[in-house]
Amino acid sequence: MAEQKRNMVLLTIDGLRPDHLSIYGYKRPTDQAIALFQKQMVVFKNAHTHSFPTIRAFPAIYASIWADECTTKFFWQHFKKLDLPKWCLTIAEAYQSHSYYCAAHTGWSNFLTPGQGFARGVSDFVGMLREDRLASKNFWEQIYSSAWQHLIYSFRYLPSSRLVDFIDWGFHWFRETVNTLLKTNLQSAGGVGGRSATAVSSYLLNRIDENHQKPFFLWGQFHDAHVPLAPPKEHAFHANVTPEEKKLIGSAIYHQTPLSEELREKLIDLYDGGIRTAFYEIGKVFDKLKSLNLLEHTCVIITSDHGCAFWEHGYWAYPENKFYDESTKVPLLMHCPERSNGPHFVDTPVSLMDLAPTMLELSHLSPEWRFFGSSFSEAATQSKNQIVRTEIWIETLGPPPHTCLVKDGAKIVYRNDRKEFVGTITRDSQMRPTSGKEKRCFHSLFGTYEKSKQNHTQKCNS
Numbered sequence: 367m368a369e370q371k372r373n374m375v376l377l378t379i380d381g382l383r384p385d386h387l388s389i390y391g392y393k394r395p396t397d398q399a400i401a402l403f404q405k406q407m408v409v410f411k412n413a414h415t416h417s418f419p420t421i422r423a424f425p426a427i428y429a430s431i432w433a434d435e436c437t438t439k440f441f442w443q444h445f446k447k448l449d450l451p452k453w454c455l456t457i458a459e460a461y462q463s464h465s466y467y468c469a470a471h472t473g474w475s476n477f478l479t480p481g482q483g484f485a486r487g488v489s490d491f492v493g494m495l496r497e498d499r500l501a502s503k504n505f506w507e508q509i510y511s512s513a514w515q516h517l518i519y520s521f522r523y524l525p526s527s528r529l530v531d532f533i534d535w536g537f538h539w540f541r542e543t544v545n546t547l548l549k550t551n552l553q554s555a556g557g558v559g560g561r562s563a564t565a566v567s568s569y570l571l572n573r574i575d576e577n578h579q580k581p582f583f584l585w586g587q588f589h590d591a592h593v594p595l596a597p598p599k600e601h602a603f604h605a606n607v608t609p610e611e612k613k614l615i616g617s618a619i620y621h622q623t624p625l626s627e628e629l630r631e632k633l634i635d636l637y638d639g640g641i642r643t644a645f646y647e648i649g650k651v652f653d654k655l656k657s658l659n660l661l662e663h664t665c666v667i668i669t670s671d672h673g674c675a676f677w678e679h680g681y682w683a684y685p686e687n688k689f690y691d692e693s694t695k696v697p698l699l700m701h702c703p704e705r706s707n708g709p710h711f712v713d714t715p716v717s718l719m720d721l722a723p724t725m726l727e728l729s730h731l732s733p734e735w736r737f738f739g740s741s742f743s744e745a746a747t748q749s750k751n752q753i754v755r756t757e758i759w760i761e762t763l764g765p766p767p768h769t770c771l772v773k774d775g776a777k778i779v780y781r782n783d784r785k786e787f788v789g790t791i792t793r794d795s796q797m798r799p800t801s802g803k804e805k806r807c808f809h810s811l812f813g814t815y816e817k818s819k820q821n822h823t824q825k826c827n828s
């Protein structure tokens with residue numbers, strides 16, 4: 367007899383690095399809100415994103431394809447590659463084809479919109495251009511919200527990627543100013559209106575309440591651990607960051623310049639507070655599933671699209687040419703009903719390219735050939751050191767584009783346009799020149815990898 371279909375809840379926390387979670391050994395109780403549920407948790411210690419930033423990471427997470435296959439609507443968007451290609455299948459579409467109810471709240475991400483294909487297969491979707499389900503609180507927030515949602519979306523189709531960055535940051539600054547004027551930036555929930563963790567979790571709780579009679583797939587995207595950071599007082603670790611200090615922090619991140627140790631620590635305080643905010647809301651999702659006796663038929667996966675550097679190697683956040691662990695490693699927590707007496711730690715390196723096929727298998731559904739990745743669900747359910755890939759690829763489009771091969775704990779970084787090696791990042795995070803042997807190894811594996819991508823595209827298009 368076929369096993370019962372299992373619900374899936376995917377929770378993505380933008381910019382969350384694993385070493386800032388208590389379950390990974392962090393000094394602060396950032397994820398204590400889900401401590402009660404850790405017994406059934408599988409913790410992947412070596413999970414890597416396939417790409418970054420957000421817009422490049424999600425094609426792998428959500429459709430198990432690489433970002434370079436994304437398409438452009440207009441010829442001047444040549445470098446943008448914003449939209450999921452028509453031939454791919456989103457994880458929601460896969461669940462929908464098995465008669466699941468699918469809902470998503472993207473936290474109003476301007477990089478995960480219906481226009482890009484992220485609402486494909488989703489019956490109830492909250493994201494940019496779909497503001498029907500959440501009302502803004504007041505006039506200024508409505509102004510902000512409408513400007514953010516419509517203007518920036520249109521501007522994204524302009525040619526210069528610097529201009530997009532500029533507008534993006536301009537609106538972050540605008541939001542912070544609005545927050546300051548309203549005196550809400552240090553006390554109220556992170557972000558404005560619908561972008562807070564509370565809005566995302568409330569939406570998910572409602573969806574569960576109304577739709578748990580049939581199998582469901584839910585996706586929630588949280589922005590609370592991403593700049594601009596504004597954790598509410600009750601979750602902040604030190605709430606004494608002034609608007610001026612926040613401005614300095616924002617400027618240093620934007621210009622990639624160093625900060626004083628004191629400000630750097632304040633930035634980390636804000637970041638950790640943001641994480642605690644998101645996990646507090648995630649705790650509510652677990653509580654809801656438990657109260658409805660759904661936890662025994664539901665997998666909950668918590669992960670991120672990339673990490674966030676705090677100047678450990680002379681940079682902030684996740685520039686596309688930096689491949690240190692603080693950029694590429696993501697947390698991957700799987701709450702699996704069949705596990706107990708955990709948490710269970712898995713050392714096997716995994717890639718988020720393989721997450722969508724893994725989710726299907728964890729839900730006891732048939733595999734989907736349009737996913738490029740392969741399932742590593744046995745590593746989660748049976749503690750097997752299941753090796754899906756002996757090498758993991760991380761690709762950023764830039765420009766300039768880079769490819770990074772993660773193998774045997776080291777990372778070989780290659781710059782595609784110049785066809786040259788940037789260097790090798792060792793296990794202990796030191797950059798050294800790539801050896802001749804490593805170069806030969808890279809080229810041979812890269813050839814096979816490129817061929818497998820080509821075959822996959824051909825298969826999906828024929």
Ligand SMILES: [Zn+2]
Pocket residue numbers: 380381419420421671672
């Ligand atoms: Zn992101």
